[in-house]
């Protein structure tokens with residue numbers, strides 16, 4: 001893509017983009033899966049509409065200058081979720097629209113409340129931990145002021161933006177006993193004794209663990225439980241010291257040099273660790289990291305495999321019964337980025353008593369999109385509300401998902417609804433609980 005916003009720099013670039021755009025046959029199949037079109041009903045906020053605008057930009061002379069602000073907004077608000085690519089019969093890549101940001105010109109992102117300097121640093125664990133602690137304080141203050149339904153009561157009022165910021169920071173229950181007590185209460189069964197998950201006498205495979213900065217910074221307890229679950233299923237999990245952010249946030253924040261430096265740091269750590277030559281997989285926890293680490297290619301010492309996929313393939317012990325209705329949200333970087341659809345469903349269906357529910361519009365993004373939601377908070381909240389309403393409409397007792405950004409966005413969307421709605425927890429936490437109950441039942 002051109003390197004100067006608002007201008008097409010070379011004829012070659014123009015021709016390449018034009019050839020890609022010509023693949024679009026205007027069929028419209030991509031509209032019903034595009035979260036920004038679903039939320040706004042505006043054709044210019046759809047994949048097809050954005051492609052038309054991009055084509056018009058390409059056809060305009062370079063000296064025409066930056067595009068109209070409405071055109072910039074339509075292009076800049078593409079989440080890059082790849083839902084459109086997944087259904088497009090002509091293979092028009094969503095990357096085309098992501099790249100169109102370079103053409104859209106600066107200055108049209110919404111006022112965010114999150115300073116860009118902070119947004120750029122959200123791939124650093126100390127920053128994430130501070131953000132998590134501040135959000136917890138904010139939620140405590142709002143709960144004290146507005147009561148248990150603080151998020152819904154704050155929606156649309158003067159505290160609405162603060163409540164959204166505090167409510168959308170990903171979080172999970174810290175202590176195992178808190179999680180177990182919460183889920184026991186939710187289905188009303190007998191108390192489940194809390195213990196460590198047993199591991200098999202012989203481990204099936206050594207795997208390298210890549211949690212990602214958001215999981216380690218904001219969800220360390222859920223991350224620990226997921227590692228334990230992998231061990232229960234026969235994974236000898238090793239954690240090379242020095243691994244850092246995968247670089248996805250920097251890449252999406254238009255910091256390619258930082259993304260490349262993070263990648264090189266990770267690859268150097270993996271090369272240094274003497275335990276790694278025996279590893280069968282680099283297991284990633286967050287869906288966004290999975291795509292980024294997968295893009296390291298053959299420089300990785302072992303293939304990248306998502307943790308949920310690894311678990312689904314493993315000949316693991318039986319889960320115990322969890323009599324709950326559970327709605328599943330697929331993160332875009334899992335569903336569209338890695339084709340992970342069957343595996344989480346197979347795991348949930350393997351839990352006795354659990355009823356798996358599918359929301360309408362399962363392909364549509366929740367509106368988190370990494371740093372996208374920070375740049376477009378108003379639209380992100382609209383998209384999130386739509387997703388939350390569809391998840392709540394399933395009648396589920398509980399929602400689960402497997403990506404930190406989705407977890408925070410959906411938690412906030414559900415809590416902001418003007419009626420009681422289910423909570424959302426990490427998919428790994430629910431599976432860990434089912435494994436714990438399996439051990440209890442002597443399976």
Ligand code: SF4
Nearest residue numbers: 024025027028030088
């Ligand atoms: S699905 Fe593909 S070909 Fe059809 S309108 Fe969308 S981008 Fe164009």
Ligand code: SF4
Nearest residue numbers: 034078079081082084
């Ligand atoms: S990448 Fe996502 S947000 Fe962007 S046009 Fe495609 S479906 Fe819509």
